[in-house]
Amino acid sequence: MILQVEGVDAYCYTGGKAFDASLPSAVFIHGAQNDHSVWALQTRYFAHHGFNVLAVDLPGHGRSKGAAKASVEALSQWLLALLDAAGVARALLVGHSMGSLIALQTAHAAPARVSHLALLGSTYPMKVADSLLEAARSDEPSAIDMVNIWSHSSVAQKPSFPGPGxxxxxxxxxxxxxxxxxxxxxxxYTDFAACNSYANGEAAAASVRCPTLFIFGLRDMMTPARSTKLLTSAIAHGKVVQVDSGHELMAEQPDAVLDALFAFARTPSATT
Known part of the structure; x- marks a missing residue:
């Protein structure tokens, strides 16, 4: 689905179903240098089991036009404009990595718009090493290879995982x-710099009142478990689920992630 947001095209994958604003909505927000396709399994299931799905391509990513936004706050404002364009008053927000910061900031900026908040592969502060920032700016192919290696647990490197092909x-x-x-x-580089410079995470987390789910990868080297304590302490009512994966947990453990997300989304307050 193509929407006009801030004067340019914004693409949202709807899971293979026509968008129906009368249904509860789930909005999926990808991480750095990704697009909506990282949510392929989870979004299609949601769309065929009673939810509207908007799996966004952030500006400058995938099929969405315009320049990539330089801050988490700007990305949150863009997301709220997208919800307006789609006619969605309130939604479950699901964000991975950089997308989790966007979801968190949106819950802080517009709490009435967020029914539930699911943060995957999240941490705060989400600092990026200077060497990786520089690689992203001056040698992007090397930065891609580095992040790709660090984002996966060893089991994901098997060509048959999680299924043939x-x-x-x-x-x-x-x-x-x-x-x-x-x-x-x-x-x-723009994505990494936005994560690195985001400074409102602690205040945003302290303001969250809606039901919250954390999903962490047990073998995540990008946002390791030891780095997540500020967020989980600030949102003390949040439920924590751990899956046996690295940072790319939606691909490495797609069923476990889906089961946790869908059970969370189906709680009574998520659909009212």
Whole structure:
């Protein structure tokens, strides 16, 4: 589905079902140098089991036009404008990595718009090493390879995981390369810099009152468990689910992630 947001095209995958604003809505927000396709399994299931789905391509990513936004706050404002364009008054927000910061900031900026908040592969502060920032700016192919290696647990490197013909690590690398091909404006650096500079996470987390779910990868080297305590302490009512994966948990453990998300989404307050 193509929407006009801030004067340019914004693409949302709807899970293979026509969008129906009368249904409860779930909005899926990808991370750095990715697009809506990272949510392929989860979004299609949601769309065929009673939910509207908007799996967004952030500006400058995938099929969405315009330049990549330089801050989490700007991305949150864009997301709220997208909800307005779609006619969605209130939604479950599901964000991965950079997308989790966007979801968190949106819950803080417009709490009435967020019914539930699901944060995957999240941490705060989401600092990026200076060496990786510089690689993203000056040698993007190397930065893609580094992040791709660090984002996966060893089991994901098996070509048969999680099923015949599915290569999680290769698919993730190719997606990041494609984002570079379709938008040469240093999207990876812009995304990383936005994560690195976001300074409102603690205040945003302290303001969250809606039901919250954290899903963490037990072998995540990008946002390791030891780094998540500020968020989980600030949102003390949040439920924590751990899956046996690295940072790319939606691909490495798609069923476990889906089960946790869908059970969370179906709680009574998520659909009222």
């Amino acid at each position: 599915f290569y999680a690590m290769g698919g993730a690398r190719r997606l990041k390369q494609r984002i570079s091909q379709i938008n040469p404006q240093q999207v990876f």
